[in-house]
Amino acid sequence: MSGNPAGRERRSCRGARQAAARRRAGDSFAGTLAPMTNTLITGGNKGLGFETARRLINLGHTVYLGARDRERGEAAAQRLGARFVQLDVTDDASVAAAAAWVQRQPGGLDVLINNAGILGGHVAPPDVTAEVMRAVYETNVFGIVRVTHAMLPLLRASSNPVIVNVSSGLGSFGVVNDPGRLESEVHALAYCSSKSAVTMLTVQYAKVLPDMRINAVDPGYTATDLNQHSGPQTVEQGTDAIVRLATVGKDGPTGTYQDAAGILPW
Ligand code: NAP
Numbered sequence: 001m002s003g004n005p006a007g008r009e010r011r012s013c014r015g016a017r018q019a020a021a022r023r024r025a026g027d028s029f030a031g032t033l034a035p036m037t038n039t040l041i042t043g044g045n046k047g048l049g050f051e052t053a054r055r056l057i058n059l060g061h062t063v064y065l066g067a068r069d070r071e072r073g074e075a076a077a078q079r080l081g082a083r084f085v086q087l088d089v090t091d092d093a094s095v096a097a098a099a100a101w102v103q104r105q106p107g108g109l110d111v112l113i114n115n116a117g118i119l120g121g122h123v124a125p126p127d128v129t130a131e132v133m134r135a136v137y138e139t140n141v142f143g144i145v146r147v148t149h150a151m152l153p154l155l156r157a158s159s160n161p162v163i164v165n166v167s168s169g170l171g172s173f174g175v176v177n178d179p180g181r182l183e184s185e186v187h188a189l190a191y192c193s194s195k196s197a198v199t200m201l202t203v204q205y206a207k208v209l210p211d212m213r214i215n216a217v218d219p220g221y222t223a224t225d226l227n228q229h230s231g232p233q234t235v236e237q238g239t240d241a242i243v244r245l246a247t248v249g250k251d252g253p254t255g256t257y258q259d260a261a262g263i264l265p266w
Helices: 005-025 047-058 070-080 092-104 130-140 142-156 189-208 240-246
Strands: 038-041 062-067 083-086 111-114 162-166 213-217 257-259
Touching: 038 047, 038 092, 047 062, 047 070, 047 111, 047 240, 062 070, 070 083, 083 092, 092 142, 111 142, 111 240, 130 142, 130 189, 142 162, 142 189, 162 189, 162 240, 189 213, 213 240, 240 257
Parallel strands: 038 062, 038 111, 062 083, 111 162, 162 213, 213 257
Antiparallel strands: none
């Protein structure tokens, strides 16, 4: 992103600091990190977003912690040493203001993690109305498009632009039709279909933006507020795939759908 020598110098000093931070953190993804990486995470104030922020900061990233609620977002950012940015993924003005704020940050933006998501309540498929669908899609699908559209000009200026879209195994046709998988017993019309949309929009972006690494992730069933902490995985386990794909280099995969174990069926 820094085209001038002074900028490159700042990058290389910070790269050395980041390498030291990675060695201290002993993180297994340390080898793939590009120097001086600035990362925006939506829904970063709790759950998987918060844990992703924590791990990426340990790896030396500068994290812009997006949250729709200023108080909760600022408190989370302060706990982690991240920079808070107000960002409601359903609100055009909030997203535009966040993009303008990111643009003013030294070093711009390298990695976008579209993590914010909602379940949309437990409504049996026959009872789901267009209104219920619209609310879930507004966050899980249109939110990703809104934020990605606003941040793409900033990502284009990065030497190694990366997008991670947090989808779900519940959006995988292969997984929900596999009787051996717990996901096959979940019937959530709005949530599951919204996450199928997330993987497809990941593929569509990846096809037309070959200079970026753009992948979708299934964190796996993880104990967070989203599921009243019923998931068997810890947030650390749930963020393994997110962190792995947030730290890929220019030769890393793109247009894939992965969980902690690797490639998932669509
Ligand atoms: P969580 O603890 O409920 O966190 C969700 C985050 O999204 C919160 O920070 C929430 O902010 C934020 N958010 C919701 N609507 C927003 C909006 N309009 N604008 C900005 N932020 C918004 O849930 P989680 O489990 O960490 O979920 C993170 C992602 O992982 C979601 O996309 C989810 O679908 C996906 N996922 C989770 C699991 C799992 O088992 N946990 C499995 C597969 C996929 P507030 O605090 O303001 O509500």
